[in-house]
Amino acid sequence: MIELSLIGIGTGNPQHMTLQAIEALNAQDLILIPNKGAGKDDLAGLRREICNRAIRGDGPKIVEFALPVRDEATKSYRKRVDDWHDAIAEIWWQTITANLPEGGKAGFLVWGDPSLYDSTMRIAERLKKLAEIQLTVIPGITSIQALTAAHAIPVNEIGAPFTITTGRQLRENGWPDSADTLVIMLDGECSFQAIDPQGVEIFWTAYAGMENQISVAGPLAEVTDKIIATRAEVRAAHGWIMDIYLLRRR
Incomplete structure (x- = not known):
């Protein structure tokens, strides 16, 4: 029997950790940290820093693994x-x-x-095909919250809907008809x-939310470059890089 916890840790700022997330970290026998390899190991380092700050005493065993x-x-x-x-x-x-052989x-x-x-929940579902897995999800601060906080704006206009979508969708299908405000995630191509x-x-x-946070805002025609x-x-x-942006029609 494996009890698997997916613990939301915010966007890289250790102060984003909720009390629930801290308690969940301390309750584990094993914490797994992915490492994307040379030049991209900052994310693993930030996870280690969060563990160092949040875990009391000896705490759980921490193991890094290489992502394919x-x-x-x-x-x-x-x-x-x-x-x-x-x-x-x-x-x-x-x-x-x-x-955890036993x-x-x-x-x-x-x-x-x-x-x-996030793909973590989809990956966790695959493990249920291999063994008896009890899955627990601990919510965390999202990059959308960190984005709107960085610019001190609400995500939506009064009484108006907004749409969360991806850069790929924006490139391939254009602006959706569902809203005049879009939050664009997973965009590596400045769509x-x-x-x-x-x-x-x-x-x-x-x-967003980290010490090296950087923000730009303004009319799209003027700040694109x-x-x-x-x-x-x-x-x-x-x-x-991890970036996110909000588009709003005026």
Whole structure:
């Protein structure tokens, strides 16, 4: 019997940890930390720092594991993601059983909130096919909350809906009809370039909630080049980037 906890840790700021998340960390027998390799190990380091601050006494055993690289061959996007999740689930299972051969409590520190645009819950579901798994999800502060806090704005206009979508969807399908406010996540290609900028404001933040947070806001037509240049600069400096933005029609 494996008790698997997906623990939302906010967006990299140790002060984002909720009391529930801290208690959950301390209750684990094993904590698994993914490592994306050289140049991208800042995320693993931040998870270790959170553990160092939040765990009392000796605490659970902490084990790092290498994440597989997603195949970017010609197969469909969905197939690539499914195969990648299968590979990650297999590594999870091997690491858990190697360190908890008689069962126990294993925890993963999930960036932001496990419920929102995160694959961790989908990967965890795959483990249920291998053994008896009891899954617990601890919510955390999301990057959307950190984005709106960074710009001191509400996510929606009064009484108006907003849509959360991805950069891929924005590029391929344009602005959805569902709302005049969009929150764009998972965008590595600055997909705001694919829309007509007239009458659109953008609120962009990278490393939301972290010490190196950086934000740009203004009319999309005026700040597009600045965002693209800033994004490239900070990604080169850190070796990775997490960014998110809000688009609003006026």
